[in-house]
Amino acid sequence: MSNLDNRNKNVPVDPNQGAGAFMILVGAIVAIALVSMSIVGVFTASVFAGSALLAVIVVTLVLAALVWLEDRRLTLALALLALAALWAAFAGTIVFENHWLAFTPATWVLNGLFVAALLAGAWKKLQAWAKALAALLATSLAIAAVVLPRPPGGEGPLDTAEKWKIDIEVADETDSAPLEGARALCGTVMQWENALALADTAARTSRSDGRFETWVFDEDPRLKVVICNVWKDADEINAGYPAETQIVLAPAGGGEYQLKFALNENAHPDTAFLALDLTGRFSEQNWYYLDFEIWTGEPQGYVGDKQGPQPLARRSWHEMKGKGFTLSASDAQNQLILRYRYEGPSGPNLGPPYYEMISVPLGPIAGGTRRRVALTVPAQQTVN
Numbered sequence: 138m139s140n141l142d143n144r145n146k147n148v149p150v151d152p153n154q155g156a157g158a159f160m161i162l163v164g165a166i167v168a169i170a171l172v173s174m175s176i177v178g179v180f181t182a183s184v185f186a187g188s189a190l191l192a193v194i195v196v197t198l199v200l201a202a203l204v205w206l207e208d209r210r211l212t213l214a215l216a217l218l219a220l221a222a223l224w225a226a227f228a229g230t231i232v233f234e235n236h237w238l239a240f241t242p243a244t245w246v247l248n249g250l251f252v253a254a255l256l257a258g259a260w261k262k263l264q265a266w267a268k269a270l271a272a273l274l275a276t277s278l279a280i281a282a283v284v285l286p287r288p289p290g291g292e293g294p295l296d297t298a299e300k301w302k303i304d305i306e307v308a309d310e311t312d313s314a315p316l317e318g319a320r321a322l323c324g325t326v327m328q329w330e331n332a333l334a335l336a337d338t339a340a341r342t343s344r345s346d347g348r349f350e351t352w353v354f355d356e357d358p359r360l361k362v363v364i365c366n367v368w369k370d371a372d373e374i375n376a377g378y379p380a381e382t383q384i385v386l387a388p389a390g391g392g393e394y395q396l397k398f399a400l401n402e403n404a405h406p407d408t409a410f411l412a413l414d415l416t417g418r419f420s421e422q423n424w425y426y427l428d429f430e431i432w433t434g435e436p437q438g439y440v441g442d443k444q445g446p447q448p449l450a451r452r453s454w455h456e457m458k459g460k461g462f463t464l465s466a467s468d469a470q471n472q473l474i475l476r477y478r479y480e481g482p483s484g485p486n487l488g489p490p491y492y493e494m495i496s497v498p499l500g501p502i503a504g505g506t507r508r509r510v511a512l513t514v515p516a517q518q519t520v521n
Contacts, residue, residue: 307397409505431474
């Protein structure tokens with residue numbers, strides 16, 4: 138009876154025991170939240186990398202459980218597997234959030250921990266199917282570290298990514314003249330992709346020498362290519378040049394590349410173009426007039442005269458968007474003469490104010506072709 142009474146007596150409960158359990162619960166919740174945020178960070182950078190990371194964590198934990206069930210004690214192999222799982226779980230924080238280490242060396246650390254765990258005894262504890270799974274994971278991690286490019290945002294110390302520098306030069310296929318105002322669009326894509334997901338607003342425009350601002354990419358080039366599209370829209374001195382594409386391969390990673398494009402203009406048999414290449418100091422001067430006229434014979438009157446015979450085409454410098462004229466093929470068959478007038482302030486070798494009206498014989502321009510004329514404005518003639 139006394140024994141029964143002793144069993145029914147209330148056993149005192151240590152209050153610290155409940156507090157400890159609560160702290161463990163809070164710690165577990167915080168750890169889960171941190172791991173979840175880290176994994177989300179990887180998914181934000183790359184869905185592929187995030188999915189692969191989840192697979193690594195699950196497989197590593199499964200192998201760790203199998204090793205634990207075999208020995209029921211903490212071993213070096215089990216500790217290394219746990220460290221590998223933790224490293225993978227916090228990869229988002231380490232690489233993509235705080236950039237403590239770049240993506241590729243972080244992958245090598247993970248691979249090193251996993252292989253070390255296998256060599257430390259985990260391999261002996263696993264059954265045949267588990268050994269096959271472990272070997273597959275180790276091989277996949279090594280291939281990922283060597284081959285896969287760094288996801289966006291995966292930069293950091295010991296980064297293996299090299300810069301890509303692409304310089305582009307574009308010219309007319311017909312006469313090899315540099316094309317000013319051409320458009321270029323370059324971007325990096327995976328090798329199995331064949332299109333650029335870039336807006337036209339990202340395209341750059343060529344200078345008078347046919348060159349563009351250098352394209353620089355900081356992305357890891359492994360398994361990637363650079364695709365460059367170059368084209369020129371139609372304007373007053375060209376019929377438009379369809380886009381041409383060149384692909385840059387960088388199997389060794391990064392580097393500087395020179396691309397030369399020779400574009401073929403759209404056929405324009407019904408039109409002929411006159412392109413004016415203007416040099417001189419007119420752009421530096423507060424000039425009053427700079428007007429151009431195209432005549433099918435000897436010019437009559439003064440430039441801009443509204444009376445009497447009229448030119449085939451007339452335009453001021455401010456109206457010329459494409460630095461030239463578009464002429465019908467029938468009109469361009471005549472003996473054309475270009476006449477221009479410059480009037481501006483005084484300057485070196487120029488009288489105050491300086492005025493010049495110059496005629497330049499052009500002759501006929503065949504339909505479907507272009508005539509380029511270089512002019513120095515003003516002509517810097519000495520005025521007595």
